[in-house]
Amino acid sequence: MVNIQRHMNQSSKQSGLTRRHFLAATGLAAVAPTFIPASALGANGKAPASERIVMGVVGWGMQGPGNTAAFLNEKDCQVVAACDLDTRHLGAAVNTVNSKYGNKDCRPYHDFRELMARTDIDAVMLAVPDTWHALVATEALRNGKDVYGEKPLARTIAEQQAIVKAVKKYNAIWQTGSWQRSVENFHYAAEIVRNGLIGKISRVEVGLPSGHYDFAGTGGPLLKRLADVPGAPKDLAQVVPGTPAWNAAVTQPPPELDYDFWTGPSQMEPYIEARVHMNWRWNYNVGGGQLLDWIGHHCDIAHWGLGFDDNGPHEIDGNGEFPPKNAIWNTSPKYRIELEYPDNIHMTIAGGYSDIRSGTKWIGDQGWVWVDRGGFQSSIQKFNDMSRLPEDLRKVKLYYSRNHQHNFLECVRSRKPTIAPASTAHHSATPGHLGLISMLTGRKLRWDVKKEEILGDKEASKLLSRPFRAPWKLTV
């Protein structure tokens, strides 16, 4: 192991190869060196140390721990590093990893760039707020890592394009956390549609959540605290700068959190706890509201069924209700986007409209299929009576995975595409980004799917990217 590592370090400095690429290229991954101790050779049921995929994890909030738990349960990978900007979260990450392995090997990092610079790390799991996706991912990719990243692919279409470009340039394996693809009922529904079993599709309905949800439990206590302030607000979507409620909501960041770093490429704003951990998604400075939080799930499934992983809408007409622009929670709580796709398919993506049911529904000329977490229904009774298509109906067989994290590790080894690669995630989230741009400009957009350009609307086109606060810059 030591010899292999030293050889690799010299070699990778010259050629840019990572440990994993080096092992694959030389065939050494398959040969256990004789000096490895018995425990490292898999005596405890794990793969030999020389064959494990070495991982680092970045972001230990709502999603990071769940993703990491899945990797910790995999025998052929070893988590050796964790990174977070909140020392409480970082401590929890390191403790979780070390107690799982019964050692003290997991190293803590404040700055993700230091973790990415480690040449012994093959792959990383990223679960940071959307504003960070492109910067952290491209740093990982430049350093030769394979990446398990979260949805939506990034905070803008331009940042998504940068990730797709970097994945190609560095020949990396990418898995997006659109894990519904690895669940039976979603696969079943999409396969029915792809096999033409409900006929020619004319309409798709994608129902997403509405409003704002106090995930972190920081919104409720703040509202209680504001109850005695003149004009006591009932909702954080009513609290705007310059009011007594706003002044009372702004506090110093806690010493455990590096708030300046956390804000990253977004605009620096006064610290308000209720829009930081988990609830950042309700403020457009860092997140994208319910629409962008969920587009990478149900629109991803809609595209899968249509065979549109590489396709998209050419016309987008979005309408949303918005709180005041600078409110603590300013993302649209109610929205409806009408989209025109190739083959005369019309899609509606909506949150807060009772005619659009949560989940994904495809409507064809011979029937419909609806799917959501824990739910499946079809107008064709025989599909309700089974949970997998019989082989003779599976002319088109969709990619099959039943463990999203395991699928990533398998692909890191085989160098084959995952079930949710970067380009697919880019296309799955693009209708949400375009819908939001249409909502913000108040205009219908025309989109060139191949060139990935908004046609004839300079103002809307500006919203395809966002400025980066110094010193952050996106380079591929």
Ligand SMILES: NC(=O)c1ccc[n+]([C@@H]2O[C@H](COP(=O)([O-])OP(=O)(O)OC[C@H]3O[C@@H](n4cnc5c(N)ncnc54)[C@H](O)[C@@H]3O)[C@@H](O)[C@H]2O)c1
């Ligand atoms: N796939 C899913 O089902 C699913 C579910 C929830 C969240 N997510 C996604 O996971 C990502 C994270 O969301 P969350 O709800 O866990 O957020 P969160 O706020 O709960 O956690 C994010 C963590 O990242 C840390 N962090 C922020 N910037 C960092 C940086 N530059 N370097 C290191 N650490 C940093 C924060 O301190 C925090 O601990 C988002 O993209 C979100 O969309 C996916």
